[in-house]
Amino acid sequence: MNTSIQNITAPLVQAGRIGVFLMRMLAGLRLSASLMRSTMQQSYLVGARSLVIIMICGFFVGMVLSLQAINALQQFGASDQVSLLVGKSLFRELGPVLTALLFAGRAGTAVAAEIGLMRATSQIDAMELMAIDPIQRIALPRFLAGVISVPLLTAMFNALAIMGSVVFSIGVMGLDPGIFWSKLQTSVYFGEDFMGGIYKSMVFGGLVSLIAVYFGYNAQPTGAGVGTATTNTVVLSSVLILIFDFIMTSFFA
Amino acid sequence: MAMNPNDPIIRVRNLVFRRGSRVILDDVSMDIPRGGIVAIMGPSGVGKTTILRLISGQLKPDSGSVEVNGTMVSEMSEKALHEFRKDVGVLLQNGALFTDLTVFENVATPVREHSNLPEPVLRRLVMAKLHSVGLGGTEDLMPHELSGGMARRVALARAVVLDPKIVLFDEPMAGLDPIAISTVSRLMRETNDSLGLTSIVVTHNVAQMKKLVDFCYIIAAGKIAGEGPPGDLGSSEDPAVDQFMNGKVDGPIPFHYDASGKNWSLLG
Numbered sequence: 214m215n216t217s218i219q220n221i222t223a224p225l226v227q228a229g230r231i232g233v234f235l236m237r238m239l240a241g242l243r244l245s246a247s248l249m250r251s252t253m254q255q256s257y258l259v260g261a262r263s264l265v266i267i268m269i270c271g272f273f274v275g276m277v278l279s280l281q282a283i284n285a286l287q288q289f290g291a292s293d294q295v296s297l298l299v300g301k302s303l304f305r306e307l308g309p310v311l312t313a314l315l316f317a318g319r320a321g322t323a324v325a326a327e328i329g330l331m332r333a334t335s336q337i338d339a340m341e342l343m344a345i346d347p348i349q350r351i352a353l354p355r356f357l358a359g360v361i362s363v364p365l366l367t368a369m370f371n372a373l374a375i376m377g378s379v380v381f382s383i384g385v386m387g388l389d390p391g392i393f394w395s396k397l398q399t400s401v402y403f404g405e406d407f408m409g410g411i412y413k414s415m416v417f418g419g420l421v422s423l424i425a426v427y428f429g430y431n432a433q434p435t436g437a438g439v440g441t442a443t444t445n446t447v448v449l450s451s452v453l454i455l456i457f458d459f460i461m462t463s464f465f466a
Numbered sequence: 467m468a469m470n471p472n473d474p475i476i477r478v479r480n481l482v483f484r485r486g487s488r489v490i491l492d493d494v495s496m497d498i499p500r501g502g503i504v505a506i507m508g509p510s511g512v513g514k515t516t517i518l519r520l521i522s523g524q525l526k527p528d529s530g531s532v533e534v535n536g537t538m539v540s541e542m543s544e545k546a547l548h549e550f551r552k553d554v555g556v557l558l559q560n561g562a563l564f565t566d567l568t569v570f571e572n573v574a575t576p577v578r579e580h581s582n583l584p585e586p587v588l589r590r591l592v593m594a595k596l597h598s599v600g601l602g603g604t605e606d607l608m609p610h611e612l613s614g615g616m617a618r619r620v621a622l623a624r625a626v627v628l629d630p631k632i633v634l635f636d637e638p639m640a641g642l643d644p645i646a647i648s649t650v651s652r653l654m655r656e657t658n659d660s661l662g663l664t665s666i667v668v669t670h671n672v673a674q675m676k677k678l679v680d681f682c683y684i685i686a687a688g689k690i691a692g693e694g695p696p697g698d699l700g701s702s703e704d705p706a707v708d709q710f711m712n713g714k715v716d717g718p719i720p721f722h723y724d725a726s727g728k729n730w731s732l733l734g
């Protein structure tokens with residue numbers, strides 16, 4: 214086939230395959246005790262894997278945001294507005310997007326490698342031969358775990374970023390704590406700003422974990438194949454997080 | 467169990483399987499007698515695993531058929547295949563234990579999936595299977611804590627835990643030390659006879675095969691090069707069988723990989 218045509222069709226074919234994979238996963242969805250149990254277990258695993266890095270990054274993002282905001286606002290004598298600026302930009306954009314990117318790098322890669330290794334060591338074959346559907350057994354709980362844990366991690370990221378902002382604005386720059394908190398309370402809205410970001414992060418969580426289970430499940434059964442699966446997971450989910458962020462923000466904001 | 471060659475449990479007829487333009491299997495026919503242990507032997511890459519996958523319904527033949535207990539495997543619906551697989555235990559190359567589960571949970575997985583046994587009954591069943599392969603007391607270990615031979619025995623226990631009618635072994639002895647090979651080999655015979663199974667063993671190990679199996683098929687270049695009781699094959703006149711059984715470098719089995727598949731079809 215003509216390569217320039219392939220360049221255009223290949224991503225579309227890939228997207229179609231991922232879509233079909235998602236359908237196959239959801240079509241077999243039955244709420245059972247064992248699915249609940251393994252989803253909880255996977256949420257714990259991916260959540261615990263990502264928690265420390267997300268807390269550290271959240272804290273420093275809060276500090277650097279405040280630093281830049283205060284620098285800019287000072288020119289207009291408005292540095293007491295810092296919590297408003299930090300709160301809005303954090304809850305709406307930076308919290309969900311950065312958390313999802315970190316999640317892709319930390320948990321997404323681990324999931325892709327884990328499933329790829331199951332493929333390489335014939336564990337997925339073995340399941341099929343036992344008449345166990347590996348998509349339901351392996352992929353679905355890890356997908357659901359992403360949908361559940363990324364919003365929770367985002368909330369954690371946001372909380373730590375606010376703490377970072379408090380430390381820098383109040384502790385270092387000596388802003389008045391009363392003004393800081395009252396601005397945050399009156400001008401940053403829970404439903405629109407905070408929850409808006411949380412809804413987005415559910416989509417990001419589903420996106421990253423879908424891509425991770427897809428590439429892991431379809432990995433070539435070799436060491437190099439597992440490596441490719443993890444790389445593809447990070448690259449594709451990072452790009453898609455940013456594209457989906459723009460799409461969702463322009464439609465729903 | 468007595469062998470009755472007139473009543474094969476598995477009939478493979480004129481099987482042809484291609485990958486792209488490469489012909490992997492070219493007109494292979496086999497009869498697997500009920501209650502027996504049959505070996506499939508041949509050089510690496512000749513399509514032995516492929517035959518097992520065709521029998522278990524993971525692959526579909528390009529032409530020809532596999533009939534198990536009177537039913538065509540290639541024509542089974544998803545649902546029928548699901549039922550069929552409960553009757554077929556498989557021990558894959560290297561065992562393929564679930565690395566994130568304990569030995570106990572590995573063996574329990576097929577039972578949990580296909581029955582609603584109460585936990586104490588399940589526990590007794592799994593422990594009995596582990597004891598039968600000489601691994602009582604290992605139930606809480608993780609697969610990476612087992613030696614190669616132990617892992618293979620756990621995989622054997624897992625393959626027979628649902629009391630299947632047929633067990634397919636893909637190179638069950640590869641990579642094991644001589645003692646483990648004898649142990650696994652003896653367990654395969656014991657399990658086969660005590661549970662009344664029919665076993666198909668893919669193996670390279672000519673010496674063990676001679677001790678273990680009742681009948682042997684040798685595959686070369688996509689075709690059955692020889693078949694018969696293992697005792698007879700060692701002195702076979704067929705040059706390919708002679709080459710394989712006696713490990714000779716020179717003979718009709720080529721050393722090189724033929725990507726085009728052209729030679730095979732020309733020879734055939």
Ligand SMILES: Nc1ncnc2c1ncn2[C@@H]1O[C@H](COP(=O)(O)OP(=O)(O)O)[C@@H](O)[C@H]1O
Nearest residue numbers: 485490508509510511512513514515516517668
């Ligand atoms: N998934 C696959 N895709 C393409 N070719 C394959 C695949 N699996 C096996 N083959 C090819 O089919 C041939 C037979 O493989 P196999 O049945 O695994 O051989 P063996 O006799 O060693 O078990 C080999 O030449 C192998 O290269």
Ligand SMILES: [Mg+2]
Nearest residue numbers: 514515559636
């Ligand atoms: Mg093989």
